[in-house]
Amino acid sequence: MGIMFGFLDKLQPLGLLVLRVGVGVIMIAHGGQKVFGGLHQHLEFVHQLGMPAWWGYLSTATEFLGGMLLIAGLFTRFVGLAMAIEMSVAIAKVHWHNGLNHPGGMDLPLAIAAGAFALIFFGAGEISLDWVFFRGKPGARKYKGEK
Numbered sequence: 706m707g708i709m710f711g712f713l714d715k716l717q718p719l720g721l722l723v724l725r726v727g728v729g730v731i732m733i734a735h736g737g738q739k740v741f742g743g744l745h746q747h748l749e750f751v752h753q754l755g756m757p758a759w760w761g762y763l764s765t766a767t768e769f770l771g772g773m774l775l776i777a778g779l780f781t782r783f784v785g786l787a788m789a790i791e792m793s794v795a796i797a798k799v800h801w802h803n804g805l806n807h808p809g810g811m812d813l814p815l816a817i818a819a820g821a822f823a824l825i826f827f828g829a830g831e832i833s834l835d836w837v838f839f840r841g842k843p844g845a846r847k848y849k850g851e852k
Contacts, residue, residue, distance in 0.1 A: 721830030722778070728820045729775035731813075732788065736768025754798045767791045775824070778833020785824035792818035 739747045744765060751761035768791070771784040792814045800811035829835040 718831035721824075721827060722832045724820055725775045725778055725781065725824065725829060725833070728788070728817055728824070729772040731817060732768045732772035732775070734772075736765055736770075736772060739765045740769050756794075756798075764791050778829035778835050779838075781829035781833065781835050782825050785821040788821035789818050789825065792821065 739761075744761070747765060748758045748761040751764065752758040767784075767787045771788055774780050774784045775788075795814045796811045796818065800809060800814050803809040803811065805815075806812050
């Protein structure tokens with residue numbers, strides 16, 4: 706298999722870009738609904754779920770600003786962690802009782818959480834601002850062929 710699909714290893718940065726953009730666009734769309742008119746309702750909803758209302762600001766920032774950062778590939782691992790946590794809370798508090806693929810179900814939050822979780826471990830890849838600014842810094846991931 707390695708010989709047959711080995712060329713795909715060279716395309717991993719493209720795969721990470723597509724993952725980041727896909728998750729980022731979805732999160733911006735959901736955060737944008739809150740930023741542009743629904744923030745008050747979201748804060749009330751968060752409070753009704755038994756959490757401090759101010760956590761609504763955190764979730765909105767994670768979605769809207771975090772989505773932008775993911776697309777740019779900046780602070781990707783941190784944003785991935787924040788999104789994975791947010792989606793886990795959303796699944797537990799809102800979507801779990803609806804099942805997997807029913808209206809209001811956990812299919813979309815689960816997919817977003819899985820993508821965000823992967824970005825924690827894989828990082829942004831070579832097509833990113835993380836690569837431009839942080840490559841070679843302490844703690845930065847080493848890529849194949851890099852010393």
